[in-house]
Amino acid sequence: MRIAQVAPLWESVPPKLYGGTERIVSYITEELVAMGHDVTLFASGDSETAARLEAICPQALRLNTGIFNRDAPLMMLQERALGATVDFDIIHSHLDFIGFPLARRNTVPVVTTLHGRLDLPELVPVFREFSEMPLVSISDAQRHPLPWAHWAGTVHHGLPRSLYSFHPQAQGYLAFLGRISPEKRPDQAIEIAKRAGLPLRIAAKVDPADQNYFEAEIEPLLNHPLIEFIGEISDAEKDEFIGNAMALVCPYDWPEPFGLVLIEALACGTPVLAYRRGSIPEIINHGVTGFICETVSEMVDAVGQVALIDRGQCRAAFDERFTADRMARDYVALYERLLEDGDGQTAHAFASGQLNNGSFKTEQHQILGRG
Amino acid sequence: MRIAQVAPLWESVPPKLYGGTERIVSYITEELVAMGHDVTLFASGDSETAARLEAICPQALRLNTGIFNRDAPLMMLQERALGATVDFDIIHSHLDFIGFPLARRNTVPVVTTLHGRLDLPELVPVFREFSEMPLVSISDAQRHPLPWAHWAGTVHHGLPRSLYSFHPQAQGYLAFLGRISPEKRPDQAIEIAKRAGLPLRIAAKVDPADQNYFEAEIEPLLNHPLIEFIGEISDAEKDEFIGNAMALVCPYDWPEPFGLVLIEALACGTPVLAYRRGSIPEIINHGVTGFICETVSEMVDAVGQVALIDRGQCRAAFDERFTADRMARDYVALYERLLEDGDGQTAHAFASGQLNNGSFKTEQHQILGRG
Numbered sequence: 001m002r003i004a005q006v007a008p009l010w011e012s013v014p015p016k017l018y019g020g021t022e023r024i025v026s027y028i029t030e031e032l033v034a035m036g037h038d039v040t041l042f043a044s045g046d047s048e049t050a051a052r053l054e055a056i057c058p059q060a061l062r063l064n065t066g067i068f069n070r071d072a073p074l075m076m077l078q079e080r081a082l083g084a085t086v087d088f089d090i091i092h093s094h095l096d097f098i099g100f101p102l103a104r105r106n107t108v109p110v111v112t113t114l115h116g117r118l119d120l121p122e123l124v125p126v127f128r129e130f131s132e133m134p135l136v137s138i139s140d141a142q143r144h145p146l147p148w149a150h151w152a153g154t155v156h157h158g159l160p161r162s163l164y165s166f167h168p169q170a171q172g173y174l175a176f177l178g179r180i181s182p183e184k185r186p187d188q189a190i191e192i193a194k195r196a197g198l199p200l201r202i203a204a205k206v207d208p209a210d211q212n213y214f215e216a217e218i219e220p221l222l223n224h225p226l227i228e229f230i231g232e233i234s235d236a237e238k239d240e241f242i243g244n245a246m247a248l249v250c251p252y253d254w255p256e257p258f259g260l261v262l263i264e265a266l267a268c269g270t271p272v273l274a275y276r277r278g279s280i281p282e283i284i285n286h287g288v289t290g291f292i293c294e295t296v297s298e299m300v301d302a303v304g305q306v307a308l309i310d311r312g313q314c315r316a317a318f319d320e321r322f323t324a325d326r327m328a329r330d331y332v333a334l335y336e337r338l339l340e341d342g343d344g345q346t347a348h349a350f351a352s353g354q355l356n357n358g359s360f361k362t363e364q365h366q367i368l369g370r371g
Numbered sequence: 372m373r374i375a376q377v378a379p380l381w382e383s384v385p386p387k388l389y390g391g392t393e394r395i396v397s398y399i400t401e402e403l404v405a406m407g408h409d410v411t412l413f414a415s416g417d418s419e420t421a422a423r424l425e426a427i428c429p430q431a432l433r434l435n436t437g438i439f440n441r442d443a444p445l446m447m448l449q450e451r452a453l454g455a456t457v458d459f460d461i462i463h464s465h466l467d468f469i470g471f472p473l474a475r476r477n478t479v480p481v482v483t484t485l486h487g488r489l490d491l492p493e494l495v496p497v498f499r500e501f502s503e504m505p506l507v508s509i510s511d512a513q514r515h516p517l518p519w520a521h522w523a524g525t526v527h528h529g530l531p532r533s534l535y536s537f538h539p540q541a542q543g544y545l546a547f548l549g550r551i552s553p554e555k556r557p558d559q560a561i562e563i564a565k566r567a568g569l570p571l572r573i574a575a576k577v578d579p580a581d582q583n584y585f586e587a588e589i590e591p592l593l594n595h596p597l598i599e600f601i602g603e604i605s606d607a608e609k610d611e612f613i614g615n616a617m618a619l620v621c622p623y624d625w626p627e628p629f630g631l632v633l634i635e636a637l638a639c640g641t642p643v644l645a646y647r648r649g650s651i652p653e654i655i656n657h658g659v660t661g662f663i664c665e666t667v668s669e670m671v672d673a674v675g676q677v678a679l680i681d682r683g684q685c686r687a688a689f690d691e692r693f694t695a696d697r698m699a700r701d702y703v704a705l706y707e708r709l710l711e712d713g714d715g716q717t718a719h720a721f722a723s724g725q726l727n728n729g730s731f732k733t734e735q736h737q738i739l740g741r742g
Contacts, residue, residue: 057493071469072493079472079500098442101450102472122428122443129450 001335004091005029005051006042006081006099009073012060013047018205019062020260021115024157024327025094031328040088042081056080078102082110090335097123100130109338111136111152117257119145134343136334139279142257152343153334156282157258158327159318164267166315167243173199174303175245175270177238177261180206180214183254188296190221192249192273195296196303198226200249203241205232243268247290247306250274251299259283265290266318269311273302283322289314372706375462376400376422377413377452377470380444383431384418390433391631392486395528395698396465402699411459413452427451449473453481461706468494471501480709482507482523488628490516505714507705510650513628523714524705527653528629529698530689535638537686538614544570545674546616546641548609548632551577551585554625559667561592563620563644566667567674569597571620574612576603614639618661618677621645622670630654636661637689640682644673654693660685 005028011019014026025041026049032039033050041047045055046063057064057073067073082091082102091110093099103110113136127135127149134152137143143151174196176189186202193200202222206214222229233241242248248265255278262283265272272290274280284290290309291302320326337343376399382390385397396412397420403410404421412418416426417434428435428444438444453462453473462481464470474481484507498506498520505523508514514522545567547560557573564571573593577585593600604612613619619636626649633654636643643661645651655661661680662673691697708714 067493068491069493071467072491072497075468075472076496076500083472097446101446101454105476120440120443122438122440125447126443129447 001332002038002040002087002089003032003335004040004042004081004086004088005032006077006091006093006095007044007047008095009044009057009061009070009077011044011062013041013043013049016046016060016063021094023260024115027158027160027324028092028328028331030160031324032332034325035328035332037332042077054080074098082106089339092331092335097126097130100126100133103133104130109134109343111335111338113138113155114142115257117255118142119255134338136331138258139282141255141279141282144255152338153330155327155330155334156322157260157263158322158324159260159263159267160324161319164239164264165243166267166269166311168269168311170246170270170311171244173201173245174247174249175242176200176202176204176249177233177242177264178204178250179210180204180218181210182213182217183252185251185253186218187221188251188253188299189249190218190224190227191296192251192299192303193226194224195300198246198303200227201241201245202227202229203231203233203237204229238264239268242270245270247271247273247303247309249299249303250280251296252277252280254278256280263318263322266314266322269315271306271309271311271314273299273306275299285317289317372703373409373411373458373460374403374706375411375413375452375457375459376403377448377462377464377466378415378418379466380415380428380432380448382415382433384412384414384420387417387431387434392465394631395486398529398531398695399463399699399702401531402695403703405696406699406703408703413448425451445469453477460710463702463706468497468501471497471504474504475501480505480714482706482709484509484526485513486628488626489513490626505709507702509629510653512626512650512653515626523709524701526698526701526705527693528631528634529693529695530631530634530638531695532690535610535635536614537638537640537682539640539682541617541641541682542615544572544616545618545620546613547571547573547575547620548604548613548635549575549621550581551575551589552581553584553588554623556622556624557589558592559622559624559670560620561589561595561598562667563622563670563674564597565595566671569617569674571598572612572616573598573600574602574604574608575600609635610639613641616641618642618644618674618680620670620674621651622667623648623651625649627651634689634693637685637693640686642677642680642682642685644670644677646670656688660688 005025007013007022007025011022013022015022029039029041029049029051039051040054041049041051042054044060045058046060056077061070082099088108091108093110093112111134127146131150135149136152137154140154174193178184180186242265248270250272258279262272266289272284276292281292284292286292293299293302376396378384378393378396382393384393386393400410400412400420400422410422411425412420412422413425415431416429417431427448432441453470459479462479464481464483482505498517502521506520507523508525511525545564549555551557613636619641629650633643637660643655647663652663655663657663664670664673
């Protein structure tokens, strides 16, 4: 299949620093190439891929402080990736709704994976206006604010099979990994460890926006024999940090659309303790790969039961449900379904209706006749 | 003529606070209505106009802090104003290059006035890519970084004829009006006044970004019997402040594409002293409506000659060259020229070529046959 992957330009593909979306775009792209598809990646020029790279700007925008008007390269990306009539069977956009106006007018079907939160009221008119655009959610829970949108499927994220190694034996500590921010509740992770009487290692970066929160709420809690704050760690260090932990403690108090760190833990064989929020119940199997809790006390109790979890089951869940090749196969199946069903048909109809008749009209024969 | 005016949503039209672009869009819109044209204004819902208002969002984005993702209303604006096939003869966009992808694909010609600086390297690929889009500069000088772009004309800004009143008699002070920022050189305005031995009144706001500059460089200069800093003034106060001044001192050291304050001064009958930068020589007639200088010393000398300027000539220059009705008539002539020449023809060709032939082709007959 001739597939275009369209990445945001904020980070390179894969990202040099943190960049969840660009990381996933990289995994999808490389797996599709490995499967034998003809893949073109639209991204910043410092990206690295086995696909054909269409470089829109020399450097990722996040790193290029010389670019003052970031709308300019983003517009070039839209025009080149979504505007031109090019020989793709399908275009897969990771640009959020930014790509919709040109996607709607493209004769090649465009499918968009939404990588972020959807609970902003100003998004409602956008998804109503572009209601014919097929969308992919990264969890079923992500759809919650916009259940009526045109969902073509849910595809959970996946990681390369060998990115993390299975650790059959844990050492005697709990792990917290992520950003220090109020909605991640590092304060509760600390409380849980103290009440359970187990060491907690916190590997976390503190963004400038969260510096005040860190100093006011978290730093005073760190001076305790059970608590160790080790700051930000590299990707290479994550394998040991997560893999040696008894459990990853994720007392997140917001509906995260998909928590990559959860499947990183499963890949290592490390069970996950988390609240019932957002995508968590789709990722963690209660009692099998971790515990889904409602309160701090329940999570303290769960720490006591974590030794009952078979770490092999955690890795097995990863191998079965959260690898990059499973993700890529899901996407290919979704592309095929869209092409067979004539979804993305509205794009054709819109483009044709727009220009031939001066009004929007669904002309299914035109779409189905596309070949 | 059926004309659409497309304003950015940052401020209402006219703006509640500062907003140069929205102010000009308002003047054009109201003058076109007064001339009898059928005008539709795409803007925020708190705009006020005699035209048909197409409200994209209830409130200007600058004032609505409840909107987190500002790309969402901007996308709705593009789709509604530039995407739909609607019954306009011409669409006049003030969205900078943001409107280009849909403008290119619209069967109605779209002309874009560029309101800002163009000297950013990242703009070059955008204007090369969209080289068929007709552009209006607000001064000839503004074109300097992109002389090869598709310029359809220059239209200088204008103000309503009765917005400012003619002040035949000046009081004995110089005036500085604007933002306190390094490129406006308020330090030089102060030096010039001191060397000329004349009082200087400074009416200026200090943006948070310029607070350090103000405190370090300007505040120490204010403690002098000739210098009076009166802070930010309202539009209503500007008439007296500028009109009673011997001259407006504008030692700007950057190529401002158009200085609205210069024509405010001319409307009051107040001569302008400025350096030869950007649009200045297009606005000020040396020796007639002010003096164009090269150095601080020349500007000190010019202060001594300012009594030779006939204030009636300044107002006459305003009445002849810088009124809103002249601006609107210029735009109508430009619209007519574009329609007659078939400029915006490329938009048609692009749209047709794109969808019928799968490649860009200029098909002039299709455009000229639009009626």
